[in-house]
Amino acid sequence: MWKIDSMKATVLQDMFADVSTSKCKHAKKLVMDRLMCGMKNEYTRVFDYQLELLRSNPGSTIAVCLDPTNMDQNIFQSFYVCFNAMKLGFKAxxxxxxxxxxxxxxxxxKGELLCAxxxxxNNQMYPVAWAVVEKETKESWKWFVGLLIKDLDINNNGAGWVVISDQQKGLINAMQDYLPNAEHRMCARHIYANWRKKHRSHEWQKFFWAIAKASNKQDFNYRKAKLAQETPDGVKDIMRTEPMHWARAFFQLGSNCESVDNNLCESFNHSIVDARFYPIISMQERIRKKILVRVQEQRAKSEKWNGTICPSIFKKLKASIARTQFVExxxxxxGGFEVKHINGRGRQYTVNLDKWTCSCGYFQLAGLPCCHAISAIYKCGKKVDDFIHPCYSVDVQKKYI
Known part of the structure; x- marks a missing residue:
């Protein structure tokens, strides 16, 4: 918000006029009154906007909720959007x-925007649904998650699904009520940010991420023990949050996602930061157009891709391939192989190419061959592409767009 002193200084510099404080306050009030009038007008048209979205996007879920404690006054509470095209793209x-x-x-x-x-x-963000709410609470998250469950056909209380979030208490409670069988990961970046307030050493930062990204319990315990030698209190503080929520070694296998952070949500929030300055309908229109443009751009990019595997995934594979020079x-x-590191502490892992497994755990978790599996694949003269889960293929990418 523009402060009066700053306003006076700007007028003096740009218009060479020395105006009084009272005139600045009056001018500011006129602007704010007009601005608020425009904002109020948008809220009176929210049901018209809902009907227009449903008319132009058949099969979409567009929900408007009013304050149940003031139904006679029609006080706005929340607005949910999940376009049918995004639903179908997600499922495909x-x-x-x-x-x-x-x-x-x-x-x-004032208000908040929830997003899924x-x-x-290609491991890039795909916006599925979003909602305008008064604030993040257990009730607002339950309302949002309940609609999302219906839109994405989530069954069995979320069994087989992975949900990644921060440590927002209302969301945690909503997850326990609506998706108790889903794997609930909590963003390691947020956990680290809280942990770092007390444990600031740069070297300890490296230990934290080594612990979070260890893909099996043996490596997790080894790296945790190394940190304990430096800061026993640091380890105690890390373990205050159950490692099943933030440490890769404890994630359920088969999700084809090894991520320990919620960066895609952060990317989405950043991409719509300009829209968040606007009142509700203008905001929704800017978000809608932003997503339309993004889908079109992704479609155009995918048409130029060569090969069968998406480029971001290929980049990850190249990093794993580079590490094969350090194993025998x-x-x-x-179908079985023993793969040993010839550097470091000489770790040894067992690979079974028939079952697509490695005792390091990464192969089963990510759906991508680790450096041990790639070494075994090269050893028997097979192709790495044949051991990559189809969810990473260019053909699958083109289905959703």
Missing amino acids: GCRKVIGLDGCFFKGAV IARDA VLWNGP
Whole structure:
């Protein structure tokens, strides 16, 4: 908000006029009154906007909620959007992994925007649904998650699904009530940010991320023990949050997602930061157009891709391939191999190419061959592409767009 002193200084500099404080306050009041009038007008048209979205986007879910304690006054409470095209795209080309997050409005009107963001075959953000609410509470998250469950056909209380979020208490409670069987990961970046307030050493930062990204319990315990040698209190503070929520070693296998953060939601919130300055209908229109443009751009990019695997995934594979120079491979029966690191502490893992498994855990968790599996694949003269889950293919990417 423009402060009076700053306003006076700007007028003096740009218009060479020395105006009084009272005139600045009066001018500011006129502007704010007009602005608020425009904002109020948009809220009176929210039901018309809902009907127009439903008319132009058949099959979409557009929900408007009024304050149940003041139904006679028609006081706005929340607005939910999930376009049918985004629903169908999610079901056709995205994994059962959803990031949930909330962000504040930036303008004069107070409120928050909740979002549900999936990840496409190229591991980039895919907005599924979003909602305007008064604030993040258990009730607002339950309302949002309840609608999302119906739109995405989530059954069995979320069994087989992964939800990534921060540590917002209202969301945690909503998850326990509506999706108790889903794997609930909590963003390691937020956990680290809280942990770092007390444990500031740069070296300890490296230990934290090594612990979070260890893909099996043996490596997790080893790295945790190394941190304990430096700061026993630091380890105690880390473990205050159950590692099943933030440490890769404890994630359920088969999700084809090894992520320990909620960066895609952060990316979405940042991409719509300009829209968050506007009143509700103008905000929704800017978000809608932003997503339309993004889908079109992703479609155009995918048409130019060569090969069968999406480029972001290929980049990750190249990093794993680079690490194969530090391992040696021994045959261990049909489809089986022993892979040993020749550097560091000489870790040894068992790979079974017939079952697509490695005892390091990464192969089963990510759906991508780790450096140990890639070494075994090279050893028997096979193609790495044949051991990548189809969810990462260019063909799947083109299905959702």
